[in-house]
Amino acid sequence: xxxxxxxYDQHRALGAKLVDFSGWDMPLHxxxxxxxxxxxxxxxxxxxxxxxxxxxxxGLEAEAYLRYLLANDxxxxxxxxxxxxxxxxxxxxxxxIDDLIVYRLGDWYRTVVNCATRERDLEWMQRQATGFNVxxxxxxxxxxxxxxxxxxxxxxxxxxxxxxxxxxxLKNFQAIQKDDWFFSRTGYTGEDGLEIIMPDGxxxxxxxxxxxxxxxxxxxxxxxxxxxxxxxxxxxHEMDESVSPLAANMGWTIAWEPADRDFIGRGALEAEKARxxxxxxxxxxxxxxxxxxxxxxxxxxxxxxxxxITSGTFSPTLGLSIAMARVPADVGERCLxxxxxxxxxxxxxxxxxxxxxxxxx
Amino acid sequence: xSEFRSxxxxxPSHEWxxxxxxxxxxxxxxxxxxxxxxxxxxxxxxxVGTEVTAGExxxxxxxVKAASDIFSPVSGEVIAVNEALEEAPETVNSSPYxxxxxxxxxxxxxxxxxxALDADGYRETIEED
Numbered sequence: 001x002x003x004x005x006x007x008y009d010q011h012r013a014l015g016a017k018l019v020d021f022s023g024w025d026m027p028l029h030x031x032x033x034x035x036x037x038x039x040x041x042x043x044x045x046x047x048x049x050x051x052x053x054x055x056x057x058x059g060l061e062a063e064a065y066l067r068y069l070l071a072n073d074x075x076x077x078x079x080x081x082x083x084x085x086x087x088x089x090x091x092x093x094x095x096x097i098d099d100l101i102v103y104r105l106g107d108w109y110r111t112v113v114n115c116a117t118r119e120r121d122l123e124w125m126q127r128q129a130t131g132f133n134v135x136x137x138x139x140x141x142x143x144x145x146x147x148x149x150x151x152x153x154x155x156x157x158x159x160x161x162x163x164x165x166x167x168x169x170l171k172n173f174q175a176i177q178k179d180d181w182f183f184s185r186t187g188y189t190g191e192d193g194l195e196i197i198m199p200d201g202x203x204x205x206x207x208x209x210x211x212x213x214x215x216x217x218x219x220x221x222x223x224x225x226x227x228x229x230x231x232x233x234x235x236x237h238e239m240d241e242s243v244s245p246l247a248a249n250m251g252w253t254i255a256w257e258p259a260d261r262d263f264i265g266r267g268a269l270e271a272e273k274a275r276x277x278x279x280x281x282x283x284x285x286x287x288x289x290x291x292x293x294x295x296x297x298x299x300x301x302x303x304x305x306x307x308x309i310t311s312g313t314f315s316p317t318l319g320l321s322i323a324m325a326r327v328p329a330d331v332g333e334r335c336l337x338x339x340x341x342x343x344x345x346x347x348x349x350x351x352x353x354x355x356x357x358x359x360x361x
Numbered sequence: 362x363s364e365f366r367s368x369x370x371x372x373p374s375h376e377w378x379x380x381x382x383x384x385x386x387x388x389x390x391x392x393x394x395x396x397x398x399x400x401x402x403x404x405x406x407x408x409v410g411t412e413v414t415a416g417e418x419x420x421x422x423x424x425v426k427a428a429s430d431i432f433s434p435v436s437g438e439v440i441a442v443n444e445a446l447e448e449a450p451e452t453v454n455s456s457p458y459x460x461x462x463x464x465x466x467x468x469x470x471x472x473x474x475x476x477a478l479d480a481d482g483y484r485e486t487i488e489e490d
Contacts, residue, residue: 017396033425034400034451221399225425289403291423314402314425340421340428 005050006143006200010207014217022116024051026220033221037316040189040226041357044149045218046210051115054142054197055125058108059134066102066109068263069128071245073255077104082175084186087253088245089113089121090265094272095241096248097124099233101186103175110175110182112144112195114235128264143203147215148193148226150357153185156194159209167194188223190230190355225313228322231283231352237294237311238281238324244272247326249281249351277329281310283351284323285361290339292323292346299336299343303328309337317354318361324351363393363487366458370434370474371483377458378434378474381465386435386474389462390422390453393487398424401453406431406442406464413439413466415473420463422453434477437468 002025011018016027027048029036039045057066066074072087083104089097098121100113113121125136147156157164166176167183175184182197198206211217224234231249233239239248246254246269254269255261286292292312299306307327315322323346327335336343349361369377375394379387395401403423413419413433420431442464446452453461468474478486 017399029399032400032451032454034402221425289405291402291425291428293428314423316425 003051005048006203007048007050007207010204011048011217016217016219019220021051021220024115026051027217029219029221030217033219033225034316036216036218036222037225039216040149040191040218040222041317041354042149044147044151044155044193044215045222046207046215047146047148047218047220047223048207049146049195050143050203052144053113053115053118053121054139054144055111055113055122056108056137056139057111057134058137059132061133062107062109065129065132065134067261068132069125070102071254071263071265071269073261074102074104074109076255077102080174081106082177082184084173084175084184088239088250089124090245090263090269091241092264092268094244094265094268096235096239096243096245096250097121097241099235099239099250101184103184105175105177116236141200142197143200144195144197145203145207145210146187146189146193146195147210148187148189148191150192152191152193152215155210155213155215156183156196158213159206188230188232189226190232191226192356224311225316228311228313228324229315229317229354231324231350233281233324234311238326243326244269244277246272246277247279247281279307279326280329280331281324281326281351282331283349283353283361284309284312284325284335284337284346285318285349285353286321286323286337286344286346288344290344291321292337292339297338298325298327298346299338300328300331301334301336302332303330307331307335315353317357318359322353363391363396364458365392365480365484367480369458369480370477371480372432372434372477373483373486374430374432376432376434378477380471380474384468384471385440386437386466386468386471387462388419388431388434388464388466389457390431391483392457394429395454395457395461398422398429399426400424401450404443404446404450404453404463406446407439409439409442411439413437431463433466435466435468435473436470437466439464440467441465
């Protein structure tokens with residue numbers, strides 16, 4: 001039987017269409033994915049993301065271990081308590097095992113990794129811990145909600161007045177841990193908002209409080225269109241173990257300095273950079289009717305190699321179709337995409353289409 | 362739960378057909394189909410005056426989730442298309458059997474519909490899935 005989050009009965013009661021997501025019964029939408037998308041862009045919506053894997057890293061050598069394990073450098077987190085960092089975890093050949101966020105909370109670290117890669121991640125993290133004085137603990141007893149949208153912080157403060165002051169002072173990409181509650185000003189939608197981790201036993205009451213405060217439930221469908229408009233990668237689409245972060249628009253997450261920091265995959269990435277990166281991840285915009293879909297072929301004028309759409313959808317905010325695609329690095333301003341029975345011309349843009357409710361293209 | 366209507370004929374590919382009192386046939390997609398597709402964002406209908414063939418592709422419906430071909434349950438000339446869907450494709454979700462119709466055909470051989478499913482037969486094909 002599929003795994004269920006603590007909120008499963010709540011989803012059922014709200015009429016969610018439930019789908020299997022990596023072995024979990026998760027809400028796809030509660031009626032209309034488009035409506036949920038617009039709610040997050042305009043006010044506040046909430047997502048049950050308790051299927052995601054929370055892994056805490058502690059111990060005397062936690063920092064040294066994570067500086068070796070991750071392509072970004074957790075030493076950047078030293079200055080500010082609760083600071084968050086987006087990073088790839090690479091294999092030896094520089095392929096992306098997973099993308100994750102890591103937070104420093106005093107002398108320990110919290111990571112949130114993908115549900116679909118959970119087993120591989122945990123096995124890899126344990127294996128690489130050999131020789132380090134660290135403890136790696138999965139926190140299965142915690143639930144996680146993302147409350148996203150311009151009104152998200154106000155709404156959460158309304159439901160949890162005891163945290164209101166701290167929540168309003170929280171900086172972007174920063175987290176606080178209070179009692180058993182963890183609040184982080186991060187998200188996967190391109191809007192302001194919070195990701196909140198709490199004990200399993202407290203999530204239902206919190207969810208109901210948010211509902212009463214007017215926060216609407218949103219499913220994985222809206223989560224996908226929101227992240228795609230925001231130009232955020234989805235593991236298994238934009239990258240996997242065969243893809244380098246340099247070919248997945250994640251070059252900015254690689255901390256090359258200090259040059260003497262050895263991290264897994266560094267050698268392979270340096271060699272790739274020296275050779276010249278052959279592929280890049282771009283955004284595509286279709287100005288005519290139709291919807292770009294993943295795996296469609298992208299032809300680059302003047303190149304004998306073709307690329308592929310990694311994620312495509314209808315953009316509710318822009319009212320047309322957008323996509324991310326991996327294409328030869330020398331791509332120009334236009335490409336051709338093989339759609340059902342026809343070829344269409346698309347504009348090549350930076351893979352970021354909407355941020356904070358504003359259209360960027 | 363999906364709605365099935367006893368005055369309609371269905372294809373296993375989820376289109377419905379309704380024979381109107383003037384002998385023309387109206388075509389759309391079933392309630393089950395719109396639920397499975399999710400929010401519909403584009404509908405491509407055949408042009409008025411073109412000929413469609415029973416069992417062959419006559420249009421496309423695209424939702425946020427997927428694209429799906431529309432097959433015509435009957436052969437004949439397209440005499441009307443639902444132009445309102447261009448501006449409001451979500452009508453397919455809110456009213457699949459009424460306001461969300463796709464196109465109307467002047468059938469060349471109405472007996473082609475004898476092979477289509479009735480509501481109970483169509484319901485059974487879905488429950489087998």
